[in-house]
Amino acid sequence: MRILLSNDDGYFAPGIEHLARALGSLAEITVVAPERDRSGASNSLTLDRPLSLRKTANGFYYVNGTPTDCVHLAVTGMLDTLPDMVVSGINHGANMGDDTVYSGTVAAATEGFLLGIPSLAISLASRHGVHFETAAQVARELVESLLARPLGEPMLLNVNVPDVPYEQLQGRALTRLGKRHKAEPVVRAQTPRQETVYWVGAAGAAQDSGEGTDFHAVANNRVSLTPLQIDLTHTAQMGRWQRWLQS
Amino acid sequence: MRILLSNDDGYFAPGIEHLARALGSLAEITVVAPERDRSGASNSLTLDRPLSLRKTANGFYYVNGTPTDCVHLAVTGMLDTLPDMVVSGINHGANMGDDTVYSGTVAAATEGFLLGIPSLAISLASRHGVHFETAAQVARELVESLLARPLGEPMLLNVNVPDVPYEQLQGRALTRLGKRHKAEPVVRAQTPRQETVYWVGAAGAAQDSGEGTDFHAVANNRVSLTPLQIDLTHTAQMGRWQRWLQS
Amino acid sequence: MRILLSNDDGYFAPGIEHLARALGSLAEITVVAPERDRSGASNSLTLDRPLSLRKTANGFYYVNGTPTDCVHLAVTGMLDTLPDMVVSGINHGANMGDDTVYSGTVAAATEGFLLGIPSLAISLASRHGVHFETAAQVARELVESLLARPLGEPMLLNVNVPDVPYEQLQGRALTRLGKRHKAEPVVRAQTPRQETVYWVGAAGAAQDSGEGTDFHAVANNRVSLTPLQIDLTHTAQMGRWQRWLQS
Amino acid sequence: MRILLSNDDGYFAPGIEHLARALGSLAEITVVAPERDRSGASNSLTLDRPLSLRKTANGFYYVNGTPTDCVHLAVTGMLDTLPDMVVSGINHGANMGDDTVYSGTVAAATEGFLLGIPSLAISLASRHGVHFETAAQVARELVESLLARPLGEPMLLNVNVPDVPYEQLQGRALTRLGKRHKAEPVVRAQTPRQETVYWVGAAGAAQDSGEGTDFHAVANNRVSLTPLQIDLTHTAQMGRWQRWLQS
Numbered sequence: 011m012r013i014l015l016s017n018d019d020g021y022f023a024p025g026i027e028h029l030a031r032a033l034g035s036l037a038e039i040t041v042v043a044p045e046r047d048r049s050g051a052s053n054s055l056t057l058d059r060p061l062s063l064r065k066t067a068n069g070f071y072y073v074n075g076t077p078t079d080c081v082h083l084a085v086t087g088m089l090d091t092l093p094d095m096v097v098s099g100i101n102h103g104a105n106m107g108d109d110t111v112y113s114g115t116v117a118a119a120t121e122g123f124l125l126g127i128p129s130l131a132i133s134l135a136s137r138h139g140v141h142f143e144t145a146a147q148v149a150r151e152l153v154e155s156l157l158a159r160p161l162g163e164p165m166l167l168n169v170n171v172p173d174v175p176y177e178q179l180q181g182r183a184l185t186r187l188g189k190r191h192k193a194e195p196v197v198r199a200q201t202p203r204q205e206t207v208y209w210v211g212a213a214g215a216a217q218d219s220g221e222g223t224d225f226h227a228v229a230n231n232r233v234s235l236t237p238l239q240i241d242l243t244h245t246a247q248m249g250r251w252q253r254w255l256q257s
Numbered sequence: 258m259r260i261l262l263s264n265d266d267g268y269f270a271p272g273i274e275h276l277a278r279a280l281g282s283l284a285e286i287t288v289v290a291p292e293r294d295r296s297g298a299s300n301s302l303t304l305d306r307p308l309s310l311r312k313t314a315n316g317f318y319y320v321n322g323t324p325t326d327c328v329h330l331a332v333t334g335m336l337d338t339l340p341d342m343v344v345s346g347i348n349h350g351a352n353m354g355d356d357t358v359y360s361g362t363v364a365a366a367t368e369g370f371l372l373g374i375p376s377l378a379i380s381l382a383s384r385h386g387v388h389f390e391t392a393a394q395v396a397r398e399l400v401e402s403l404l405a406r407p408l409g410e411p412m413l414l415n416v417n418v419p420d421v422p423y424e425q426l427q428g429r430a431l432t433r434l435g436k437r438h439k440a441e442p443v444v445r446a447q448t449p450r451q452e453t454v455y456w457v458g459a460a461g462a463a464q465d466s467g468e469g470t471d472f473h474a475v476a477n478n479r480v481s482l483t484p485l486q487i488d489l490t491h492t493a494q495m496g497r498w499q500r501w502l503q504s
Numbered sequence: 505m506r507i508l509l510s511n512d513d514g515y516f517a518p519g520i521e522h523l524a525r526a527l528g529s530l531a532e533i534t535v536v537a538p539e540r541d542r543s544g545a546s547n548s549l550t551l552d553r554p555l556s557l558r559k560t561a562n563g564f565y566y567v568n569g570t571p572t573d574c575v576h577l578a579v580t581g582m583l584d585t586l587p588d589m590v591v592s593g594i595n596h597g598a599n600m601g602d603d604t605v606y607s608g609t610v611a612a613a614t615e616g617f618l619l620g621i622p623s624l625a626i627s628l629a630s631r632h633g634v635h636f637e638t639a640a641q642v643a644r645e646l647v648e649s650l651l652a653r654p655l656g657e658p659m660l661l662n663v664n665v666p667d668v669p670y671e672q673l674q675g676r677a678l679t680r681l682g683k684r685h686k687a688e689p690v691v692r693a694q695t696p697r698q699e700t701v702y703w704v705g706a707a708g709a710a711q712d713s714g715e716g717t718d719f720h721a722v723a724n725n726r727v728s729l730t731p732l733q734i735d736l737t738h739t740a741q742m743g744r745w746q747r748w749l750q751s
Numbered sequence: 752m753r754i755l756l757s758n759d760d761g762y763f764a765p766g767i768e769h770l771a772r773a774l775g776s777l778a779e780i781t782v783v784a785p786e787r788d789r790s791g792a793s794n795s796l797t798l799d800r801p802l803s804l805r806k807t808a809n810g811f812y813y814v815n816g817t818p819t820d821c822v823h824l825a826v827t828g829m830l831d832t833l834p835d836m837v838v839s840g841i842n843h844g845a846n847m848g849d850d851t852v853y854s855g856t857v858a859a860a861t862e863g864f865l866l867g868i869p870s871l872a873i874s875l876a877s878r879h880g881v882h883f884e885t886a887a888q889v890a891r892e893l894v895e896s897l898l899a900r901p902l903g904e905p906m907l908l909n910v911n912v913p914d915v916p917y918e919q920l921q922g923r924a925l926t927r928l929g930k931r932h933k934a935e936p937v938v939r940a941q942t943p944r945q946e947t948v949y950w951v952g953a954a955g956a957a958q959d960s961g962e963g964t965d966f967h968a969v970a971n972n973r974v975s976l977t978p979l980q981i982d983l984t985h986t987a988q989m990g991r992w993q994r995w996l997q998s
Contacts, residue, residue: 022763022807045787046815052300052325053358057944058568059553060446060454066763074552074787078299078359079457087443087455108371111300111487112325124355125439161501163494184498186490192372194696196334199307202691202703203798207307208334209696210326237491237498240358243433244486247410251431251484254408269516269560293539293568304697305815306800313516321540321799441943449938449950450551456943547793547852548817554940554948572793572853573951581937581949602865605794605981606819618849619933655995657988678992680984686866690828693801701801702828704820731992733985734852737927738978741904745925745978748902 011037011157014093014122016080017101018048018114021072024142025100025134030070032146036154037094041070042084044077044114049103051076051114053121063088077118085125095153096122096129100145104135104170106224106234107188109213116168120240123166128156130166135228136173144179145171148233170224170234183232188223190214258284258404261340261369263327264348265295265361268319271389272347272381277317279393283401284341288317289331291324291361296350298323298361300368310335324365332372342400343369343376347392351382351417353471353481354435356460363415367487370413375403377413382475383420391426392418395480417471417481430479435470437461505531505651508587508616510574511595512542512608515566518636519594519628524564526640530648531588535564536578538571538608543597545570545608547615557582571612579619589647590616590623594639598629598664600718600728601682603707610662614734617660622650624660629722630667638673639665642727664718664728677726682717684708752778752898755834755863757821758842759789759855762813765883766841766875771811773887777895778835782811783825785818785855790844792817792855794862804829818859826866836894837863837870841886845876845911847965847975848929850954857909861981864907869897871907876969877914885920886912889974911965911975924973929964931955 013033017026021043030039042063044051056075061083065071071088073080081096098118105113115131122129130152134145148171156165168187172179194211201207219225227234260280264273268290277286289310291298303322308330312318318335320327328343345365352360362378369376377399381392395418403412415434419426441458448454466472474481507527511520515537524533536557538545550569555577559565565582567574575590592612599607609625616623624646628639642665650659662681666673688705695701713719721728754774758767762784771780783804785792797816802824806812812829814821822837839859846854856872863870871893875886889912897906909928913920935952942948960966968975 047305050302050304052298052302052364054299054301054323054361055297055359055457057297057457058294058556060456061443062452062454062552076301082440082457083443083455086440086458087445108487110489111367111371112302114301117299120358124358159501159504161497163497165494166491182502184495184502186492187488193329193333196308196330197696198334199693202688202705205309207309208330209307210302210304210329211333211696235498235502237494238489239491239494240355240489241434242357242485242487242489244413244484245433247412247484247486248431250408250410251482254406255429255431255482257406305803309799444943446940449935449952458943541799544796544798545793546795546819546858548795548855549791549793549853549951551791551951552788554950555937556946556948570795576934576951577937577949580934580952581939602981604983605861605865606796608795611793614852618852653995653998655991657991659988660985676996678989678996680986681982687823687827690802690824692828699803701803702824703801704796704798704823705827729992729996731985731988732983733988734849734983735928736851736979736981736983738907738980739927741906741978741980742925744902744904745976748900749923749925749976751900 012093013037013039014084014096015039015041016043016077016098016118018044018051018077019102020044020047021070025102028142028146029097029100029149032150033153042080043072044080045072045074048076048114050112051117052112053078053117055079077114078121081118081121092127094157096127097149097153099132100142101133102139103133103137105131105133105168106170107190107216110168110187119166123164128165130169132169134173135170141173141175144174144176147176166238168236168238170228172228172231174231178231179233180231182235183227185224185227185234185236186222187236188216188225189218191217259340260284260286261331261343262286262288263290263324263345263365265291265298265324266349267291267294268317272349275389275393276344276347276396279397280400289327290319291327292319292321295323295361297359298364299359300325300364302326324361325368328365328368339374341404343374344396344400346379347389348380349386350380350384352378352380352415353417354437354463357415357434366413370411375412377416379416381420382417388420388422391421391423394423413485415483415485417475419475419478421478425478426480427478429482430474432471432474432481432483433469434483435463435472436465438464506587507531507533508578508590509533509535510537510571510592510612512538512545512571513596514538514541515564519596522636522640523591523594523643526644527647536574537566538574539566539568542570542608544606545611546606547572547611549573571608572615575612575615586621588651590621591643591647593626594636595627596633597627597631599625599627599662600664601684601710604662604681613660617658622659624663626663628667629664635667635669638668638670641670660732662730662732664722666722666725668725672725673727674725676729677721679718679721679728679730680716681730682710682719683712685711753834754778754780755825755837756780756782757784757818757839757859759785759792759818760843761785761788762811766843769883769887770838770841770890773891774894783821784813785821786813786815789817789855791853792858793853794819794858796820818855819862822859822862833868835898837868838890838894840873841883842874843880844874844878846872846874846909847911848931848957851909851928860907864905869906871910873910875914876911882914882916885915885917888917907979909977909979911969913969913972915972919972920974921972923976924968926965926968926975926977927963928977929957929966930959932958
């Protein structure tokens with residue numbers, strides 16, 4: 011068994027070290043992660059320059075590119091055979107609701123999925139990032155089960171883990187992505203050279219965070235498991251468009 | 258009426274100039290686009306530095322960020338009222354099938370949609386980009402109709418236009434996103450300093466390009482209209498996961 | 505005659521357009537400049553990725569690299585013969601005293617000099633950049649004279665022009681680089697995500713700005729001409745080091 | 752005593768670890784280095800975005816900026832008192848002759864010098880980088896002597912160490928910077944998307960490498976010590992320019 015690990019926080023982030031340790035006894039681990047923090051990278055792919063692949067003293071590989079680049083390069087240019095699984099994380103911070111669309115953590119797993127590999131993204135749902143070992147333990151259990159009893163179809167699973175000691179977890183919940191209110195406006199600032207610049211503001215508060223959502227599960231100390239797909243076609247709106255086009 | 262234009266090819270790209278000219282008589286136009294080519298940027302958002310907003314001699318604004326940054330900054334920090342529509346493009350090259358997940362053009366429209374604005378991405382489906390005026394005319398007709406007769410619910414529409422003279426178009430087709438085969442492997446190269454580097458390879462050939470897909474429509478010289486949504490939850494797979502969790 | 509123009513403000517900057525117009529009747533002009541503002545780039549050279557060369561509608565070329573990259577690529581990969589001169593600018597803002605060490609404008613000219621071409625950097629010495637036409641006229645006169653009566657040895661000339669109407673100029677002065685006091689400290693700021701970041705502060709006030717310096721010339725409305733060389737060896741300190749080593 | 756260390760290869764590079772170990776018993780060490788390889792950065796300074804300062808598990812700090820940024824930020828925004836010395840390196844590869852103008856290693860030391868601190872850049876003069884411990888030992892001896900017996904004026908010293916076992920060193924030589932022939936031309940390549948791109952070519956061969964130069968010293972297994980200054984004024988050419996202006 012071989013598992014490919016990546017993330018968007020960079021190869022040096024505590025989350026990916028926890029993950030490598032936790033999964034190391036289940037399979038042969040290869041780590042290929044960005045050389046610097048690429049949070050917010052979404053599925054961006056580097057097309058205007060080539061990528062370098064370098065190795066650290068501890069055997070991790072890093073790439074001067076995005077999370078998607080890392081998985082793409084590892085699978086199509088470096089590994090001799092397809093890995094049995096791609097695991098991305100442990101992200102420092104939640105990836106829930108609409109935010110998944112911006113997430114580099116989820117993007118790395120998505121690239122694995124697009125390349126035909128069962129893939130899983132895992133995030134520690136808190137700003138301060140205390141209990142990485144909880145998320146590592148959750149990752150280990152899930153991966154162990156998925157290797158032993160595969161799902162039986164292509165899979166892309168988004169996992170968010172409450173930042174509490176393992177024994178305080180209240181089980182797992184299968185969830186849908188919630189929704190947020192609109193993001194906060196950009197924040198203006200002045201540079202020392204008197205130029206106006208704009209910081210992207212904070213994410214909005216949860217809007218749809220009711221029962222069944224990832225927000226709700228995590229708020230209740232449950233591990234949130236959201237199966238994802240990547241077909242953005244809005245099938246439910248087809249009829250309305252058909253009528254609009256004909257009118 | 259006010260329309261916000263953006264793209265991922267950069268504020269200087271011919272596609273956005275065509276678009277600005279074509280829509281200029283329908284509404285007040287504001288252009289806010291990336292300062293350089295950001296193709297492949299997906300929904301990436303710049304969180305680690307602030308953004309600058311500058312204006313060119315011809316009145317276009319440009320931002321040292323991603324397509325998503327441009328729309329986000331324009332809507333939450335620059336325009337006094339919400340625009341009536343966001344239009345992104347005209348992209349040089351198709352955005353169909355799985356590629357939409359990497360597209361900065363679609364991402365700019367997605368950000369408009371997430372901010373509550375009817376949004377549309379438009380791409381000229383060819384490598385060489387000859388008939389931008391065809392796509393501009395298609396954009397003009399669609400936008401005119403949508404302003405006159407709104408859809409009646411939140412909308413995010415992905416439009417791909419064949420690269421032929423306008424009179425050779427064979428109508429419009431409402432489509433679903435097709436699927437591609439896996440991407441080509443990365444391509445190795447040597448630098449003059451004898452380092453190995455890797456270029457991301459070309460996109461795979463179309464796999465699901467049958468009747469009803471965007472690939473099929475464009476191959477038959479029809480304008481492809483694909484309504485998109487952004488909820489990645491894999492609802493159809495929930496039952497299988499439920500059983501997996503319980504076994 | 506052929507003159508290569510570059511700058512560090514980007515190919516779209518007003519300064520380089522003024523320069524191209526002013527020198528257009530003296531020689532064939534080729535513009536190769538950075539695709540975005542690279543102020544502060546110094547002599548940095550891009551080694552970790554290849555460069556692209558693109559052409560705008562008005563015939564200017566731009567490169568996704570530094571000012572040094574632009575001149576290097578133009579001379580060693582694009583032009584069939586060595587240009588007769590490299591002119592860099594017109595920079596928006598002075599390049600005097602110790603600041604020349606950080607300047608991308610001076611760096612572009614330095615690269616020309618290192619490649620064996622008579623080279624000149626020209627800057628409009630003010631924050632607001634009003635009288636570009638004054639600097640353009642100064643550039644035209646200097647270049648015309650230098651083409652007609654070459655200096656007779658390798659040359660790298662740093663020119664700073666007061667931001668006043670041409671008729672208010674009080675002649676030219678041959679100057680040495682002045683010195684500044686230390687830069688202002690970095691300025692702390694908070695991001696919307698509560699992280700501390702640091703802006704590089706403003707340049708220090710002039711320290712050695714007495715008679716004979718570039719600071720003094722410009723303050724007296726004279727065009728400052730400073731011949732530069734690039735050998736940083738501290739010849740005058742050799743004796744002291746010799747004694748230090750022997751003690 | 753406190754010594755500030757930086758480099759241009761990145762905080763994770765073997766050279767800076769060797770340096771930190773070698774100097775650790777002489778003084779309190781603070782490491783502030785770039786978060787990624789910034790070779791070729793020259794004196795570039797980041798003006799268009801703020802810098803972040805982060806700390807690794809081993810106590811090193813890293814900055815998302817250039818070598819110059821690192822020293823500037825450390826001295827003006829982080830350390831409570833001026834360090835007694837700035838040491839930059841151990842660079843993987845020589846920094847001799849004209850190349851010093853592009854070097855980020857030398858630039859970090861230059862920034863220290865500009866801020867009033869005795870500064871030293873040290874490089875291991877080989878492509879393969881085998882004997883870092885030799886350079887570390889040389890650094891230790893030099894720094895120890897300089898702290899015990901300061902030079903007595905502002906100093907900026909560029910040190911290049913042959914890549915041989917310490918006992919094979921043939922002493923130290925006080926040198927001037929040599930000169931290289933022009934750089935090799937850029938190297939054309941094709942991207943997988945059929946675009947032409949250009950790699951900056953290799954440095955030229957040594958041209959002035961005679962007795963007394965850094966090239967000569969290193970070729971003879973001697974440690975090269977070159978005192979640098981930063982005033983680029985070409986004093987020797989002033990007379991010629993004076994005559995040119997008057998003619």
